[in-house]
Amino acid sequence: MSQEHNMRRVTAIRNGTVIDHIPAGQAMRVLEMLGLQSSTTVPVSMVMNVPSKKKGTKDIIKVEDRELTQNELNRLALVAPEAHVAIIRAYSVAQKLTIDLGEEVKNVVRCTFSNCITANPREPLPHRLKIYKTDPLQLRCHYCGRPQDLVDVIHNLL
């Protein structure tokens, strides 16, 4: 099945953001990570389990009238590090954004360990989680070394 066919599954948007190549079944987590599942009034369309050349199947999300910020990209990296993000303006791709997970995520999420030094308000430290492994993603706190549960991480967004 062609790429073009896949793209036509979701209506073309005039302005906004397209997040393609989301691992199949992760679209809901992406929405949750971006805070788009409830607190928004912009139209969001989502397709799940679309055939993909690279990885069997994938999910796609289109967000109208909203361009993802760098901070949102950093959040997205935690659930869909290989996603492709395109900013759409006047029905065409104005900008392609690359997700770079790098070696650490800084000030995106806080450590999930309650006794961590970063949980102490008297020690204002940047929140640093080290990328320990990428596939599947494993994070550890820079300070206490605790491995982070990716499901809990969603609730610890900064």
Ligand SMILES: [Zn+2]
């Ligand atoms: Zn910690």
